[in-house]
Structure formats: structure tokens, C-alpha cells
Amino acid sequence: MTKAIELRGLRREYGERVALAGVDLSLRRGESLVVLGPNGAGKTTLLRILATLLRPGAGEVRVLGARLPGEAWKARGRIGFLGHEPLLYRDLSGRENLRFHARLHGLSGEAAEARIEALLIAVGMERRAGQRVAELSAGMRQRIAVCRCVLHEPELLLLDEPDSNLDAEGRELARALIGPGSGRTRVLVTHDPERALPDADQVLEL
Amino acid sequence: MYGKGLKPLSIATVAALALSLSLVFFYAPLDADQGFVQKIFYLHVPLAIVALLGFVAGGVFAIAHLRSGDSKWDAYSYVSIHMSVIFGVAVLITGAIWAKASWGHWWVWDEPTLVSFLIVFLMYATYYPFRYAIEDRDRQARYASVFAITAGAFVPLNFMAVRMAESLVHPRTFATAEGGLPAEMMLTFLVSLGATGLLWTTLVKFELTAKSASGQLKRLRRALDAPPSGGSSRVAPEVS
């Protein structure tokens, strides 16, 4: 069975600044990886490379069996990414946003609707999902972003500080979808190691 | 690495230019209508042809850059366009001088080739503000290549459109290389064309060499952890 992620000597530079200097990693499916490090250590860069949003500078990168950057298209659609931005259009409602993302991933029709509703209920947003995203608080936006991230049933979750802006209730609800019990391979960047470390199978310090 | 052929190339260029100038002044006959001033033609038209070919070369290098991802093609593309824009200024100036001497006006809208060239020049002049407005270097190089390709596609279209806009009745007063030129003029013209082409190539190579040298210097400085010398605030392409 192919590993979920394999990295050998991954480097990434921005002009003269070295963001990642030779990262090695091997993550099996279903495992959870916690990435720690101070600000500016390159955690977000790493996550974005894994998400195929950024090209690796040098080194070998394999995500879900696809070699990056050449075979990035094989991995896309199987990755759920939750970055710093919720990636929601402010002038559309939560539901409309989710429908849009569903269609981007090739889901439509009744099956998609049902899934969207189920997810909204799971994060407790089914009543407010008809409002424009701009009118929602940051915590609510984050909850909808969590839905967006798992909408297409990805095999790999890349989570950049997913608990930010979430209140205790939000965190609990999100945990079911993106937490260790979700059955997916996870890479988690966090500034709160105490909560994350107990669930981690591997830890990477940058 | 870049400077290898520079010396013989420069010598060849100087020789060709000397040859062409002597032909222009001593060999080519005087034009019956325009007299001595017509000799600007030997400067103006080769400059224009070489500049346009340079733009096309910029586009071709850009395609190579996008396909290979090797940044040296981007440097070639950038320098080609740079040099052609400079040559373009010379084209417009010599064109204006010629127009003034022939017709008494510094600029004429009636000559479609000159107008087309102006538009192409303006187009490529925007390459710089465009390029320097994009901060990330990789993205800058990629977008610049897209620009060079788009502009390259634009050039023939532009010439065609401007030509069509001119009333076909208007007489063409410039006896350009299309009309039957006497043999001496043709020879002089071809030599001038060759010399200008050599000049362009030499200058391009020169600029690439200079960039390569400063790029190596920067890298050495970085390796030694020395502070960078007053670098430019713009993000010009580095040559490795």
C-alpha cells in the first residue's frame, strides 16, 4: 500500500530566503502528523506544497502516490485543505459557497445537496447557512470552512491551525470531521501542541 | 560562460558597421527625389527590421522558458526585448528625422508601417512596468513570458490592421526595399542590415554577460554572508 506522503530532501526558497531546508518525512495512510515550529519556520510553506498549491524547490515529493509537481493533478481532488483563509466568497451564502465547491469537485445534484446539509448539521450551522458569509462571525466562517474541506471526502487532510477562531463547541464539532477519529490521513500545523500531541502518530519540528 | 564569443563578435560588428557606413557614404548612389537625406533609410529600416525580429525572438525564448522552466530562457527573452525596445527608440527617432527632412513634419500618420511600429513599441514598452510590478520572481518570469508570447502574436495582427486602416488610394511615398531598388542600393542595404543584426546580437550578448557577472557576484556575496552592494529595488531577472 502506498504511503500517504513521502518526502526526501524537500527544499523551498523564496528568492534568497530559505523556507525549507531539506525535509524528510514518511507518513502512512490513516496516520496523523503534527507539525510544530516557531513563526516563519516554513510550516505553512510545507502545507501548501503538500496541497499542490506551491511547487517544491528541490527534493522528492510524493503525495498519495503522485509525484509533485509533475503529477499534481493525480492528487488534486483527494486532498482537503484548510488554510488561514476560509476560501469562502463573502457575498454568497454558506450554502451557496458549499455548492460551488461541490461542483468544483464534480459533485452535484441531490447527492451533493444531501451531503452539504449533513455537514452543516454536523457543525451546527444549518440555520445560518443561508446568510451571506460576510455577515457571519469568524468562528462561523471557520465552521463552514471545515465543511468545505471535507465536502469531497478527501483521503488526506492538510490543516493549518484549524482550531483558530473556533469556540469550544466549534472545536468539538469539528473534531468529528477533521479530528483523529475521522479515519483520514492528517497533517496538522498547530501552535497548541498540548491539545494536538496526544493524537499524533508522528511529529515534525521545523 | 557568457562572455566567450564576445570579443570576436564585437570585432566582427565593428568591422561590419565600418563597412556598411563606408558603403552608405561612398558607394550608394544619391536618391533622385530625396537626395542625401534618403541615406537615413539605410539606418532606419535595418534598425526596424532587427528590432521586430528581436521582439519575435523574445517571444520564441519565452515559449522555451515556459516549456522548460529553465530561467536562462527568461533572461534571453528579457534582454532581447530590452534591446529591441532601445532599437525601437532609435527607429522612431530616425523615422521622425526622415519624415521631417522629406515632408517637413516630424510625424506622419499616413505611413502605416511607422504607425504600426509605434504601436508595437508602446506595447513592448509596457513590458517593464508590467514586469517590475510583480514581486515574486518566479511568477514574474512566468508572467513576463506570457506577455512576450501574447505580444508576439499581436505584432503581425497589428501591422495588418493598421495597413488596412489606411486608405488604399493614398500614394506610398517611401520607396522602400519592396519597390525595385537599384543594385548598389540593395547591396548597401543588405550590408547595413547585416551590420545592424550583428550589433543587436553583440549588445544582447554583452548585456547577458554583464548580468551573469553581477549574478555570480551576488551569489558569492551571499555565500560569504557579506552585505549586498546597493542592490536595485526592482526585481530584474538574474542570470545564472
Added chain:
Amino acid sequence: MIAILAKDLRTELRTLQSLPAMALFAVTTFVIFRFGLDRTALSGSLAAGVLWVTLLFAAILGINRLFVAEREEGGFDAIRLAPIDRTAVFAAKATALLVYLLALELVAVPVFAIFFLDSAAALPPLALALLLADIGLAATGTLISSMAVNSRARDLLTPLVLLPLAVPLSIAATGAIEPLLGVGGPAYDRFGTWLAVLGLYDLIFLLVGYAVFDFLLED
């Protein structure tokens, strides 16, 4: 592709940011021309020029805003994460822009006719010429806008780079329109030729956009 197009149109309908501004700009510009040129009726080349220049500059307003939502909300990421063909994004955005341009003309052209023309006979062929010109403008505008959105001074950059590119388009468009607005009624000198040039421009820039858009969305 349809999803992106629908999203754009829905957002625009809800917020009505670009379209009213473009239409208002066009109408106000007509008024300025009336005073700037000191004419109350226009025909021939003057009419074609005023109409096209106004439409072009109003279009630039819309083109500037085309990718702003994507840029501001990190939306490019969402599209880039999705397993879709990049060129679908180009097609969607260019079509959205085309729709905006057509909507703009739906308002601006009748107003122009009311302000400056004495008859509406020229309007149908005019619409055809404008349609072809709009397709070219949409293709080029989408291409330039997608690059400019990632740069500093993006509002300056788009018109700066777009205008020279729009010159052959303008020549062909005004060439086709001018005889239509002649004093004695619409004439069709070289109408077919100019339409062919417009078609050629459209084809070339649609192909260029199709070929290079992949590279624009990478990182």
C-alpha cells in the same frame, strides 16, 4: 466551468458592483463628449470613435474587477485545489466578462443612439460588430487581468498593458462601425473585411489564452 461562471454572475447580480458603474461611466462620458466636442449630433468617424472609446474605457473598469474577488478571498486557492482543467477557468472568466460587456452595451448603445444619432437603422449591424469586438476584448481582458491581479498597482497595470493590445481591435471595430453611422444612413464599405479581422483577432487571442492560462495559475 459553468460553476465558476454561475458563481460570478450570481455574485455580480447580488452586489451589483461593476455593471452599474460601467453603464454610468459610459453615459456620463457621452455627456462629456457632447461638451468636449461641442456637438449634439454625431455621424461617421466621429460617432464611431466616441462610441468605441467610451465602451473600451468602461470595459476597463469591469476588467479591473474581474479577478478581485478571487484575489481578496484567497479564492484562487480554491480553484487551484479543485481537480479541474485550468482552461475552464479562462473560459468561465472570459464568458463572464463577455456577459458584462454585452450588458453594458445593452444600456450604452441605445443611450448613445438617443443622444447623438437620428435613426436606429444602424443598430443591428452595429450590434454584430460590437459582439465580435467584445469577444476579442473579453479574451484579452481576461488574460491581462489575471496577471495584473497579482501585482502591485494592479489598477494601473491593466489599462496600461491592455490598451496597446486593443489597438488592432479598435481599428477593426471603428472601421466597421464608421460607415454604419454615416450621414445618409448605414453603408457597408468593407464591413465584411473588418468583421473578418475582428474574427481573426478573437481567434488568435482565444487560442493564446487557452494555451497559456495553465501557466498563469501555477505557483
